[in-house]
Amino acid sequence: MDTEQISAPSRAQYRVRRRVTAFGVIHVNAIHTSRFTIVGNHLAQHGALSLTAIGLAVHIQSLPDGAKVGIKVLADRFPESEARIAAALRELEAHSYLARTVERLPGGRVVTRTVSHNHPDAAAGSVPPAPEPPAEPERTPVPAEPPADAPEPPREAAPPPQPAPAPVPRRAPEPEPERAPEREAEPEREPAPAPAPAPLRPPLPQPLAPEIHRTAADLLAGLRRDDPRLILGETDVRRLAPAVAAWLERGITPETVRHTLTGGLPHPVRRPAALLAHRLTVHLPPRLPDLPPPEVVHPMHDCTGTCKRVIRAAEPGPCRDCRLAAEATRAEAA
Known part of the structure; x- marks a missing residue:
């Protein structure tokens, strides 16, 4: 029994068990000694x-x-x-x-x-002041005991007893008003620039001769046969018909207008009337310039004068030389 157990631990091993949960947050905290802020x-x-x-x-x-x-x-x-x-x-x-x-x-x-x-x-300034630490009681100094061989000092007559002074209540120090932090002066903000006005849409082209409105309206109403997505209401047809009539007035055939309006459509077509109005306005071809009058070629005729030459003239008659000779003869005879 007196043999020392070498394998036995010298002291009990104490371990602090940390609470482990199956869910939720687990805090691992470190003590801050600098650069920290207290937040409630x-x-x-x-x-x-x-x-x-x-x-x-x-x-x-x-x-x-x-x-x-x-x-x-x-x-x-x-x-x-x-x-x-x-x-x-x-x-x-x-x-x-x-x-x-x-x-x-x-x-x-x-x-x-x-x-x-x-x-x-x-x-609102209603934060309760922090409690002050309790004041420590005043300690009365204990006089040192005189040595044993020191002569006893002469005894004086004891003064008559005096009444104890009434205790003066101590007023708690008033808490200092909390200083408001200095307010920050922010630079004056420049006013935001006014938004640029939206560009005005160009007006739809208008024809010079209103007789072709019926043809233009039929062309617009029949576009849904080429593409079911181009379904237009009666109001849109009446609004777009003058623009189609302007195309027809400038020498564009109805087939060409239909091909221009239905070719290369985006997917999906959300607003068919707005798409057609854009194409009719942007892709409007210019008017053709006026052609010079064609040169007139007169037929060949025989001169009816004395020379009998072949000349070009609108009607049969004498040539220029025969006319001048006849006029000179009449002038001499006069």
């Missing part, structure tokens, strides 16, 4: 704020005083768009985690002041 669960587990607003509030609370937290600055810092960041800031304002005011500086410049509250009650 009222913000981290807020039931009415979006995740974007909660993350943005934590980011703003971690920034030092004077840091810029404008919408454009945050949009450059994070992948969220300016619209989502602006919506998150409005959520924080609605739940008293943020306050933004627009102020005009003496020089006329308009800036936005931003104040971040780490607790909703901080906006």
